[in-house]
Amino acid sequence: MRDALLSLRRISRTFGGVQAAVDVDLDVHRGEVLALVGDNAAGKSTIARLMGGVLQPTSGEIWFDGRQVSIPSPRAATALGLASVFQESSLVENLDVVDNLYLGQELRTRLGLLDHHLMRQQARHHLGALSARVPDPSVPLRQLSAGQRQCVAIARTLVSDPSLVVLDEPTASLSVGQTAEVLSYIDGLREQGLGVVLISHNLGDVRAIADRIEVLRHGRNNGSFLADEASYEAVLAAITGATHLPPRR
Numbered sequence: 001m002r003d004a005l006l007s008l009r010r011i012s013r014t015f016g017g018v019q020a021a022v023d024v025d026l027d028v029h030r031g032e033v034l035a036l037v038g039d040n041a042a043g044k045s046t047i048a049r050l051m052g053g054v055l056q057p058t059s060g061e062i063w064f065d066g067r068q069v070s071i072p073s074p075r076a077a078t079a080l081g082l083a084s085v086f087q088e089s090s091l092v093e094n095l096d097v098v099d100n101l102y103l104g105q106e107l108r109t110r111l112g113l114l115d116h117h118l119m120r121q122q123a124r125h126h127l128g129a130l131s132a133r134v135p136d137p138s139v140p141l142r143q144l145s146a147g148q149r150q151c152v153a154i155a156r157t158l159v160s161d162p163s164l165v166v167l168d169e170p171t172a173s174l175s176v177g178q179t180a181e182v183l184s185y186i187d188g189l190r191e192q193g194l195g196v197v198l199i200s201h202n203l204g205d206v207r208a209i210a211d212r213i214e215v216l217r218h219g220r221n222n223g224s225f226l227a228d229e230a231s232y233e234a235v236l237a238a239i240t241g242a243t244h245l246p247p248r249r
């Protein structure tokens, strides 16, 4: 736990009678992509929302960068260095890429004016490899492909200089080519030393990009795998419940 950037320990969350997360343990390290997978209603989004400060755990501990923390709000998550991109991330079609990146978090000059020059310069940095594919960040967002838009949604979180990014189904409804674009962008985040939590239904994507795979089933941990070594069948079995972990004492 000491080496991990983020650790969840025995995290539970109930909604009335529904146990969305039960004693979940999770570690995420710097410079790794941890995939969080599971069937519908396995508890993946609940965990993502807990990390993003959108929900509070009913019980359990959260450790970040070596200290125990609470994440009472999205603002608190940002202040810690935790950024989230949820499925419904809102971008504005008519605004250009730079304006979308800095919407609500504009950079200003010492005189309080918008610093367009600095925002444009920083945008190229945050877009990284993608900036080669989006040569003009002054194009309106609607002119970009769905994959490029997803990369812009992710890049938007980098403006707050996070050390960990949580991505909830970033490739849902993307074509094969667009998915490859997003996965390569995620690879770039890892290269920069960020920790990435990738929530996905798509085992192909997960096996292509993740370092480790954590399976949730009915709100509980149901298997941990090194992506290089995990067979498709073994991960699938953990997801569907063909393999069960013995209950912890």
Ligand SMILES: Nc1ncnc2c1ncn2[C@@H]1O[C@H](COP(=O)(O)OP(=O)(O)OP(=O)(O)O)[C@@H](O)[C@H]1O
Pocket (backbone or CB within 6 Å): 015, 018, 019, 020, 038, 039, 040, 041, 042, 043, 044, 045, 046, 047
């Ligand atoms: N706000 C809420 N109120 C009541 N129940 C909830 C709430 N949020 C989640 N749940 C329940 O918690 C369980 C886990 O849901 P969650 O969305 O975390 O699963 P998931 O793995 O992300 O599923 P999916 O892949 O279908 O999005 C489900 O039974 C869900 O109905």
